[in-house]
Every structure is written in structure tokens, then in C-alpha cells.
Amino acid sequence: MSKNMKIKYYGVRGSIATPGKSFEKYGGNTTCVCIETDKDLFILDAGTGIRNLGNDLLKRQFGSKEGGKAHIFFSHTHWDHIQGFPFFLPAYLPQNEFTIYGETKEIKSQDENNLERIETWSIERTLSTQQTFMFFPASTQNMGAKLKFNEINHENSIKTKTTEIKTLRIFHPNNSVAFLFDFFGKKYCFCTDVEHNDLMIEKISDFAKDADILAFDCQYTPDEYENGRKGWGHSTYEIAAEICNRAGVKNLHMIHHDPSHDDKMIDDIHKKALRLFKNTTAICEGQEFFI
Numbered sequence: 001m002s003k004n005m006k007i008k009y010y011g012v013r014g015s016i017a018t019p020g021k022s023f024e025k026y027g028g029n030t031t032c033v034c035i036e037t038d039k040d041l042f043i044l045d046a047g048t049g050i051r052n053l054g055n056d057l058l059k060r061q062f063g064s065k066e067g068g069k070a071h072i073f074f075s076h077t078h079w080d081h082i083q084g085f086p087f088f089l090p091a092y093l094p095q096n097e098f099t100i101y102g103e104t105k106e107i108k109s110q111d112e113n114n115l116e117r118i119e120t121w122s123i124e125r126t127l128s129t130q131q132t133f134m135f136f137p138a139s140t141q142n143m144g145a146k147l148k149f150n151e152i153n154h155e156n157s158i159k160t161k162t163t164e165i166k167t168l169r170i171f172h173p174n175n176s177v178a179f180l181f182d183f184f185g186k187k188y189c190f191c192t193d194v195e196h197n198d199l200m201i202e203k204i205s206d207f208a209k210d211a212d213i214l215a216f217d218c219q220y221t222p223d224e225y226e227n228g229r230k231g232w233g234h235s236t237y238e239i240a241a242e243i244c245n246r247a248g249v250k251n252l253h254m255i256h257h258d259p260s261h262d263d264k265m266i267d268d269i270h271k272k273a274l275r276l277f278k279n280t281t282a283i284c285e286g287q288e289f290f291i
């Protein structure tokens with residue numbers, strides 16, 4: 001029995017997809033990662049990258065009569081993390097089953113009399129709203145596969161036969177969730193859409209302690225962050241390197257590349273990041289890792 005965890009990135013662009021020649025190396029699809037062990041398949045976020053993942057899965061058991069099962073975890077529900085879901089073809093086949101996890105949000109709004117009310121948005125409600133008829137022809141109810149929705153409860157980790165998944169709420173407009181996958185002591189930490197402050201740096205350093213890989217939101221250069229991007233919900237390679245050094249992380253994966261950063265600019269940012277933390281990779285769409 002193989003005891004490896006395979007991580008493949010299907011989308012590493014932040015905010016909005018960026019097709020075009022100057023984005024070919026790092027890729028234009030928004031966030032989606034696939035993690036596989038010998039027994040489980042996990043999907044992190046459903047940005048536009050999940051369309052290619054779906055096509056790959058259809059060539060395997062998810063396209064067969066027996067069907068397949070996977071878990072899908074949502075860090076949060078900004079467009080760049082959910083937009084690919086309606087184009088995830090395995091979810092339309094009745095033999096497949098997906099267990100979906102996301103945070104339930106309480107959102108303040110005003111009713112017609114200007115009275116404040118609280119709206120509850122479960123992951124099920126948010127995904128099905130994205131697929132109401134005004135926006136997309138097929139509803140989530142018509143997707144065919146068995147979709148089981150679960151709320152993330154940060155008190156309890158999620159356990160499968162082989163893997164324990166811990167969660168941490170992180171600072172971002174309307175919050176995001178970081179995930180730590182522990183597969184027989186091999187640890188992959190996914191931490192995207194996070195803006196740093198002292199408390200966050202401390203909490204994430206504890207959460208990612210001794211991880212083999214930390215995938216971290218490196219959307220901005222430190223200069224961009226300081227000049228007009230504060231409060232936008234993202235971080236820098238400088239902070240990522242600080243966390244990796246503090247937490248004893250073995251490898252840093254830079255993700256959530258800014259849509260205005262072309263290949264040349266990301267190459268340049270990567271060089272600067274390497275000076276702060278040796279084992280840093282600026283992730284390209286399609287890259288695979290084994291731990």
C-alpha cells in the first residue's frame with residue numbers, strides 16, 4: 001500500500017481567470033487543488049481550474065458505471081473559489097458522490113423597512129444561488145450526482161480512514177478557512193485568501209507547524225501591499241517566508257497569483273522569495289508534488 005500523498009494544482013490564479021500568452025507559464029485558472037491518497041480524493045476549492053480536474057476524473061472511476069467518491073472543501077465562497085463548480089462534469093453523473101464542506105456564514109442585511117436582519121448562508125445555499133436560472137441553466141438540484149453538504153465545525157477535525165483534516169478560520173473579508181491534511185504524519189497545509197496581522201501569523205504558524213508543505217496566499221508584493229492593498233484580504237511572500245521559518249515548514253508553495261502579475265513578474269517575485277526561504281516554489285498550474 002502506497003503511503004504517499006499526491007498534490008496537484010489545477011488553478012493557482014487569484015481573483016479572476018487570466019487567459020493569454022503572458023500567463024502561460026503559471027496558468028490562468030483560479031483556485032483548485034486535488035489531493036489524493038491511496039484511499040481518498042480531496043478537492044480544495046472550485047475555481048475555474050476544477051473544470052480540467054473534472055475532465056481528468058471522467059477518464060477514471062468518476063466516468064465509469066461504478067462511479068467515484070470525493071470530498072470537496074471550500075475555503076470560502078468568493079467567485080474565484082466557486083465559479084468552476086457548475087462546469088465540474090463528474091457532479092452531473094448519478095453514480096458519483098461528493099461530500100462538500102464549507103463554513104456557514106451569518107450575514108447582516110436590511111429588510112424593506114430598513115430593519116437589520118441576519119441571513120444564514122450555508123455552503124449549500126451559496127452554491128445553489130450561484131446556479132439559479134438567472135445565472136446558469138442547470139441548478140445544483142439537477143446536477144445528478146449525490147451531493148452531501150456539511151458545515152465546517154472548527155472544534156472537530158474531519159476524519160476519513162486515512163487522513164485527518166483540521167481547519168482554522170483565517171482573516172479575509174467574510175473570512176476564509178485554512179486546511180491541514182495529515183496523512184500518517186505527512187502534512188499539507190492549504191492557506192489561501194488570508195490577510196496577515198500579528199495574531200494571524202502566530203495562529204497560522206501554530207497550525208502549520210512542521211508541515212511538509214504550506215501553500216500560502218502570495219498575491220501581492222510587499223510594496224503593493226503597503227501601497228494601497230491593505231484591507232483587501234491578501235498577503236505577501238515575505239509573510240509566507242516568515243511563517244515557514246517560524247513554523248519549521250519544509251516547503252513553501254506560493255499560490256493565488258495576482259491577475260496583474262504576468263509570468264515575468266512572478267519569476268521575479270519568486271527570486272526575491274527564495275532569498276527569504278530556500279525551499280520556495282511559485283506554483284504553476286498543472287504542477288504535481290508527492291509527500
Ligand SMILES: [Zn+2]
Nearest residue numbers: 014015080193
Ligand atoms: Zn481568492
Ligand SMILES: [Zn+2]
Nearest residue numbers: 076078172193
Ligand atoms: Zn477571497
